[in-house]
Amino acid sequence: MSRNKRSLPDELNAKGSIKPARKVVHRSPHRSVGILACSWIQDHGIEYESQLERRFLQQTLVLPSIKRVIYQPFRLEYVEDERSLTYVPDFYLLFRDGTKVVIEVKPRKFLQKHLHKLTEAQRLLEEHETPFLVLTEKEIDHGIKVSNASYLLRFARDSPNEQAKQRCLRILSAFPKGLRIDELTKEAAVSEKDILHLVGRAGLSVDLSKPITKSTCVRIPKEHQNGYLHFIDWFNSAPGHAIAGISKSSK
Structure with missing residues (x-):
């Protein structure tokens, strides 16, 4: 692999939009392509080239x-x-605390075919202190989190209601253990839609491993000291685990 640091993601910290390293395939009979809008995070949408990538992005x-x-x-x-x-990874994520990770989204059935490429990518990125994570349908589609995320994003795209947000935060500040959605709607005089909008934009938090109902408990989000560690915990993963798993199975 090249040792040239100019090709690594450190320079991606610069402001402004960045074009993909290769042309994104927008029309293909074998791929589901599209763009996910997320204006509350960044001013441009995020492209994807498969439904697995889409489900990863939603979460x-x-x-x-x-x-x-x-x-x-x-x-x-x-x-x-x-x-x-040459190899172009799927995603580069930057977290609020400055931590980062490079992501490859790949169906498990294709891991063996791309093992050498992924192993080499992991080695070089580790030399530059950049974590590399391979996620498959096993991690992405585990449990109900993906359907919850998809549901919440529908509300996240609505226009924000700053007054509703401030009322929710004020009420919840007196309830460290949180309130049920139906309780918060009454206490803060807001709609369920307002609450789900705030949860979808991470202004409030719920347990996404369980179905979202009127009895779901809502809390003020905790500050995560390490965004990267929170991310791999969310996907129940670890750097190189998919690569290591396929390496062992091939012996």
């Missing part, structure tokens, strides 16, 4: 620790069978 965008998401952020050079090749 990522409701996390309170996320600051920025860049699709296909840079190229890495590597050698395989004496051929010089």
